[in-house]
Amino acid sequence: MGSHFFDGATPKRHDIEPDIGPEGIAFETERGALAWRHEDLIRLWDYRPQEHLAFTHRRHQDSRLIIEEAWAVEAIGRQAPQLLERGRERWRHTGIAAGLSLGVLTLIAGLYFFVPPVTDRLARAMPWSFEAVDRPELDKLALMIGKRCAAEEPNRILRGLVEDLLKTAAFPHPITVDVTSSKMVNALTFAGGRIVLLRGLIDKARSPNELAAVIGHEIGHVVHRDHTERWMRENALSAASVLLFGFDGTNTIGQTVFETGLSLSYSRGSEQDADRYALRLLNRLDLDPAGGAEFFERMRGKGDLSGLLPGYLSTHPDSDGRAVFFREQGTGTKQALSPEDWLILKRICDKTD
Ligand SMILES: [Zn+2]
Structure with a gap:
């Protein structure tokens, strides 16, 4: 048990100890150190059990980062709350989309x-x-x-x-x-x-x-x-x-x-x-x-x-x-x-x- 990582190229599970900071999540694998920025993380909302957080990376979508420890989940909640709250993430995207459409409409009218x-x-x-x-x-x-x-x-x-x-x-x-x-x-x-x-x-x-x-x-x-x-x-x-x-x-x-x-x-x-x-x-x-x-x-x-x-x-x-x-x-x-x-x-x- 514990947080782990799949690199997407091999089926090997890498056990990791995540270091969660304001910018992103850093962790070590046998192959070297990785640092994933919060904004590059894509939450896999359907992953079960739901108290574990599963992520993939925008540019490496075959990889999986699974966070299991309660302290780590809490730390992510503090540093990047949008990764925990689905509604909030959606709202943020809707807001951006609405802003963009309004801008585009204004430009077209212009x-x-x-x-x-x-x-x-x-x-x-x-x-x-x-x-x-x-x-x-x-x-x-x-x-x-x-x-x-x-x-x-x-x-x-x-x-x-x-x-x-x-x-x-x-x-x-x-x-x-x-x-x-x-x-x-x-x-x-x-x-x-x-x-x-x-x-x-x-x-x-x-x-x-x-x-x-x-x-x-x-x-x-x-x-x-x-x-x-x-x-x-x-x-x-x-x-x-x-x-x-x-x-x-x-x-x-x-x-x-x-x-x-x-x-x-x-x-x-x-x-x-x-x-x-x-x-x-x-x-x-x-x-x-x-x-x-x-x-x-x-x-x-x-x-x-x-x-x-x-x-x-x-x-x-x-x-x-x-x-x-x-x-x-x-x-x-x-x-x-x-x-x-x-x-x-x-x-x-x-x-x-
Ligand atoms: Zn004419």
Whole structure:
């Protein structure tokens, strides 16, 4: 009888005389002296008889330290009471966990509120060359959203419309607008001033001004450098999440929170800015803004669930408010294209690359 130790490598029982101090338990075996710190001890609560204390070590979990003498148990109770009271140990862990979660929540909230305004300013200060480079992920995405619609006459008309809008925008870098054959109703802006309209959007648009409003909105995203902003925001957030949760690339709850909350769309502020920008372009060209308003009204309640990419509504929330905004703030009266040209433009996907 008496305190003893198993090293986990051999079945040999080492009888020991524990020396219990404020830092840990020291003991001698035939093979040498060991000192286990209290914080490294894991109590084996199911060990019987229960008046004996059984421990293993955090880093040597095959080993066993059994304390049997009443004086030694008492000494441990004085030096490291958490090893004797199960409730107390649990409470301590719950307390730490609660504190940690609160800290993490505060940080997440902080990132949501404080990172976007900072990255927004940073993005607008970045030189254009930063985003006007080839990015391989763009090619991958382009394949996903269909072939480029290449019918010549319709493309000429589209270019004319885009040029009118761009002249008004006076943005010093090139912006391209292409249509791809995807049936989804959406418009996307990529790095380097690349705007892609999906065919579904052209099909659903009922007037050239609806199209002009959407293109104006996407030009707004380019001019405001929203693509770069989102990229920075996501990278700031993933950098922070690696710090917080210690993951890299593996899917965890924390990461999912970041990705679903922030990745799919631009920030609400960016969307409103892009709308204001589009309306300014329409007003300067004296284009009737009802087109924009009607498009957003019709899109209301129609998500596009058919494709891999989220539909216009999920990436552009609050269609109601946007329709009102265009109707109330618009001053123009004209149509962006003649009815004939509009009909021709609609056939832009008759030929694809
Ligand atoms: Zn947008």
